[in-house]
Amino acid sequence: xxxxxxxxxxxxxxxxxxxxxxxxxxxxxxxxxxxxxxxxxxxxxxxxxxxxxxxxxxxxxxxxxxxxxxxxxxxxxxxxxxxx
Numbered sequence: 341x342x343x344x345x346x347x348x349x350x351x352x353x354x355x356x357x358x359x360x361x362x363x364x365x366x367x368x369x370x371x372x373x374x375x376x377x378x379x380x381x382x383x384x385x386x387x388x389x390x391x392x393x394x395x396x397x398x399x400x401x402x403x404x405x406x407x408x409x410x411x412x413x414x415x416x417x418x419x420x421x422x423x424x
Contacts, residue, residue, distance in 0.1 A: 352376045352383040353403040360409045363416040370410075373402075 353374050360366040379388040381399040388398075415421075 351378070351381050351399040351401070351403040354405045356405050356407045357410040358407055359411045359413065361413045361415060361417040361420070363420045365417045365419065366407075366409065367417065374406075 353376070355372045355374055356368050357370045357372075358366045359369055375383075375385050377386045378384050378399070379386050380397060381387060382394055383399070383402060392398075394400075
């Protein structure tokens with residue numbers, strides 16, 4: 341996966357790996373935090389440690405998660421099968 345730090349407005353984000361079922365439901369399997377490696381991101385491992393106005397100059401939240409369907413099942417999920 342390309343490092344999101346190469347995009348000037350990128351922030352750290354979470355990749356969510358999903359299982360998708362024929363009923364249309366999808367469920368999370370695993371999660372991975374992707375570090376944007378920007379000094380102007382408060383969540384990054386490369387956040388600038390020098391005194392600065394962090395609230396105004398740095399991203400304070402993660403970008404929207406990226407969902408990746410890792411597995412597809414040709415059946416309904418357990419919730420649908422059990423009538424929930």
